[in-house]
Amino acid sequence: MADVHEKAVTRRRALAYGRIIVGEAAFAAVRDGKLPKGDALPMAELAGILGAKATPTLIPLCHPISLSRASVHTRLDECAHAIDVYALAEISERTGVEMEALTGATVALLTLWDLVKPVNPALLIDAVRLLYKSGGKHGEWRHPD
Amino acid sequence: MADVHEKAVTRRRALAYGRIIVGEAAFAAVRDGKLPKGDALPMAELAGILGAKATPTLIPLCHPISLSRASVHTRLDECAHAIDVYALAEISERTGVEMEALTGATVALLTLWDLVKPVNPALLIDAVRLLYKSGGKHGEWRHPD
Amino acid sequence: MADVHEKAVTRRRALAYGRIIVGEAAFAAVRDGKLPKGDALPMAELAGILGAKATPTLIPLCHPISLSRASVHTRLDECAHAIDVYALAEISERTGVEMEALTGATVALLTLWDLVKPVNPALLIDAVRLLYKSGGKHGEWRHPD
Amino acid sequence: MADVHEKAVTRRRALAYGRIIVGEAAFAAVRDGKLPKGDALPMAELAGILGAKATPTLIPLCHPISLSRASVHTRLDECAHAIDVYALAEISERTGVEMEALTGATVALLTLWDLVKPVNPALLIDAVRLLYKSGGKHGEWRHPD
Amino acid sequence: MADVHEKAVTRRRALAYGRIIVGEAAFAAVRDGKLPKGDALPMAELAGILGAKATPTLIPLCHPISLSRASVHTRLDECAHAIDVYALAEISERTGVEMEALTGATVALLTLWDLVKPVNPALLIDAVRLLYKSGGKHGEWRHPD
Amino acid sequence: MADVHEKAVTRRRALAYGRIIVGEAAFAAVRDGKLPKGDALPMAELAGILGAKATPTLIPLCHPISLSRASVHTRLDECAHAIDVYALAEISERTGVEMEALTGATVALLTLWDLVKPVNPALLIDAVRLLYKSGGKHGEWRHPD
Structure with missing residues (x-):
């Protein structure tokens, strides 16, 4: 775990995306x-928030940090059935918050998987990426696509 | 969390895949x-095993189970830079083990992200899917692709 | 943590209750x-299930067990505003499951507290009790009230 | 999890109460x-402190915070057999600490339940409430009773 | 994490020792x-039991298991001031329980360290070893000393 | 858990040592x-870092803190076969970081134990001590030996 003591405390923000x-x-379910285990979207959002908080216990070299905000939103994409x-x-810390956003997104996606798998086991998680981050030495960054 | 009491105790196995x-x-790093935080592949494999064990604390409706085996392997794909x-x-339980395999794969992928992001922030996790599962009522299943 | 090795593996069930x-x-909120943090009841139910699974990490002398089912239900009591x-x-184990039911109920109640407190800080959790348990040496038990 | 970035860092304190x-x-035990599992009161107090620290892993929308103090005290009430x-x-943070106090109290009460239940399964947790909080936008607050 | 599926379910027991x-x-404190933070021995014993239960989250390749018993005892050694x-x-499982006993002993020792360090920072943990184990393929084993 | 509110926020550092x-x-393995479970040293180092982060969940009266750095290094001692x-x-906090260093060292040692025990069950952890700490009221401290 890198020494972040010399880094400045700045407000840092990260937005991650992924889809299933x-x-x-x-x-349709x-x-x-109509899923057998209940209403999937709010469950996934809540699990994603808890997942974001669990990041330093899951990712070995992530610093334990005091997130000032974590939120997860889902959106139905009718065309892609996704x-x-x-x-x-x-x-507001010395270290970035990308991994928290990514872990939050990923745990939400896995929770959807768990709820949807009785209907279809051939699911696919893809396109997981960082859309945006700000704060820290490098300032604002947007995914090039 | 569904009642699994009536299900048979059978040996169940699941293999999940994903790539970054x-x-x-x-x-190349x-x-x-040559990554600044050290040798990425063994770290990701170990984090993936711990991640598989953490599944019931992350995925709300997953049953707590006593995994008899978890292993994570990485492979360099030179062509895709992946x-x-x-x-x-x-x-050997009454409930399946897909989510453990998928969570293990995903935590390993996120650990690779964390180790690689100083070199490139525009990473992509995709193609996360279940390749195979066996045991339980439905027996053996392979991903149709 | 008591030695439960000599106890029989039987199906055990426990139902706990509490209210806020x-x-x-x-x-009304x-x-x-209309709560500022979102829809309280499904969040509380999900948190309660995760709480039930966390029981052996919270209650020092509880045995780590593989719950075959955990479910939490909420009900609005208009008269009592509760x-x-x-x-x-x-x-199906050698040890009882009361503490899991009680911890699940309590974590759900605390989650409701957290969601409701912006509207009213003078909340009250009461009447937390075990309604029913079955399995084990003593068989079926119902709360005397 | 709400954004608390704009809130002031102030010293915040909360005192929760509950009884079994x-x-x-x-x-009498x-x-x-004379309880079979040992001396209940110090065990409950210690479990309550650990429970207070576990709050953000249990209550989904609680912020992860660095408690500067947590303490739990028990008192025998001979009249009520409680x-x-x-x-x-x-x-010292941007967010309140009520849920930590309440979770600490509740985990201590559940630990007492676990230790006492071999003697009497018909236990009752009640009167769980916040007695006092200070700090933050609203300053000092006392329970109206 | 090794595959233990082929191993027999036998009763397994392990006893670990260590001193500070x-x-x-x-x-004397x-x-x-007379320690400033309270009565050290029961706190250490309780922390050791919780530590034994946490073993699979701490030791990467340990299997998650359902301990049927964990207990920790402390003894004052006046001569060695230890x-x-x-x-x-x-x-009763397919895998051994040494690591649980050793982790329980070690967490108890670290808890004693934390409680004693205001009085003396130059502490020493030594002689941590497995005294005895039974069950599994190799049957009974005693430390050669 | 002691109140640390009045203590100054200073940079604090601790170095712990132990051997197996x-x-x-x-x-030689x-x-x-040549160990059956893989390359022991990097696994132990990674587990030690995760262990350092888990300190406040293991040691009851340790404050939850946001470590700015944790690192674990291993060294082969050919003469002592250790x-x-x-x-x-x-x-950078109001409270010391000795327990995090000691827990990190100890979890790394236990991980080595787990990996080495198929070859030799009669292992020994000893000489666990704090070598150095700095920051806080007492400034720099070195182990007297």
């Missing part, structure tokens, strides 16, 4: 609240 | 052990 | 989904 | 140190 | 219950 | 990377 492609039948997940993390 | 595309420079991650989980 | 009295204004929480835990 | 009514025989639990939490 | 040498003044710690772990 | 004596055959472990922890 679930297929037509499972998509999610959209219509659920988009956006995870935002914010902190 | 890191770009040319970061790929991983391959040549690192492939395979995670295997096994258990 | 929130007052008129906060009750919960009922109408939210009732019921938590059910099941297992 | 154990009945005459169990009360606690008071006289054990009173007081939990104090303090912090 | 605290010096004359700190020894422990013995007489506190001896004994930790016993038992299980 | 493994015997000739196991030493570690040195030559592996030396050094763990460094740093923080």
Whole structure:
């Protein structure tokens, strides 16, 4: 775990994205609240927030930090039969917050997987990436795409 | 959390896959052990095993289970400038082990992200899927692709 | 932590109850989904399930067990301006499952507290008790009231 | 998890209370140190402190914070055959500390339940409330009763 | 994490030992219950039991298991100004329980360190070893000394 | 957990040491990377870093803190057939960081134990001590030996 003592305390923010492609039948079940284990989207959002907080216990070299904000939002993509997940993390610290956003997004996606798999086991998580980060030495950064 | 009491105790096995595309420079740094935080592949494998064990604390409706095996393997894909991650989980229980394999793979991928991001922040995790599972009511299953 | 090796593996089940009295204004906010942090009841239920799974890390002398089921249900009590929480835990093991049910109920109640406190800080958790348990040496037990 | 970035860092303190009514025989066993699993009061106090520290892993929308103090005290109430639990939490942060105090009190009460239940399963936790909090935008607050 | 599926489920037991040498003044403070943070021995024993349960989250390749018993005992050694710690772990499983006993002993020793360090920072943990184990392929084993 | 609110925020650093004596055959297996479970030293170092971060969940009265650095290094001692472990922890906080360094060292030692025990069960952890600490009221401190 790198020494971050010399880094400045600045407000840092990171936004991560990922999606899970679930297929037509499972998509309809999610959209219509018909999954056997209950309403998937709020469960995934809540699990994502808890996941963001668990980041330093999961990622070995991540610093333990006091997140000032974590939020996870889901969006149905009817065309792709996919659920988009956006995870935002914010902190005032010496170290960045990308991994918290990414872990939040990923745990939300895995939670959707768990809820959807009785309908379709051939799921796919893809396109997990960092969309934006700010704060720290490098200032604002946006994904080039 | 569903009642699994009526299900049979059988040997269950699941194999999950995912990859992280890191770009040319970061790929060389991983391959040549030149990352600032150390040798990425064994760290990711170990973090993935711990991640598989953490599954029931992360995924709300997953049953707490006593994994009889978890292992994570990484493979360099020179053409795609990617690192492939395979995670295997096994258990003798009443409930499946897919989520453990998927969580193991995902935590390994996120650990690679954390180690590689000083070199390239525009990383991409994709193609996360279940390749194989066996045991339980449905027997053996392979991903259709 | 007592030695449970000699005890029989039987199906054990426990049902715990508790309630939080929130007052008129906060009750209306919960009922109408108007709380600033979102829809309280499904969040509390999910947190309660995760709480039930966390029992052996919280209660020092509880055995680590593999719950075969945990579920938490909430019910609005309009007269008392209260939210009732019921938590059910099941297992096939050598040791009872009361503490898991009680911890699940209590974590759900605390989660409701956290969500409701911006509206009313003078909340009250009361009537936390075990309603029913079965399995083990003593067989079925119901709360005398 | 709400954004607390704009809030001031102030010293915040919260005191929570709750009690467990154990009945005459169990009360005597606690008071006289005759419980089969050992001396209940110090165990409950220690578990309560660990519980206060676990708050952000249990309550989904609680911020992870660096408690500057947590303490839990128990008191025997001979008349009611009850054990009173007081939990104090303090912090210098942008967010309140009520949930830490309440979780500390509740985990201590559940630990007492676990230790006392071999003597009497018909226990009751009640009167869990916040007695006092200070710091933050609203300053000092006392429970109206 | 090795595959233990082929191993037999047998009763397994392990006893670990370790000690902390605290010096004359700190020894007297422990013995007489005069430490600033409270009565050290029961706190250390309880922390050791929780530590034994945390083993699979701490030791990467340890299997998650359902301990059927964990207990930790301390003993004052007046001559050496030391506190001896004994930790016993038992299980009926396919995998051994040494690491649980050793982790329990070690966490108890570290807890004593934390409680004693205001009196003397030059503490020493030594002689941590496995005294005995039974069960599994190799049957009974005693430390050769 | 003591109130640390009045203490100054200073940079604090602690270095802990410990060793595990493994015997000739196991030493050769570690040195030559021939252990059945894989390359022991990097695994132990990584586990030690995660262990340092877990300190406040293991040691009851330790404050939860945001480590600014944790690192663990191992060294082979051919003469003693031992592996030396050094763990460094740093923080800018109101409370010391000795327990984080000691817990990091100890978890690394236990991880080595777990990896080496198939070769030799009669292992020994000894000489665990604090070598150095700085920061806080007492300034710099070195172990008297």
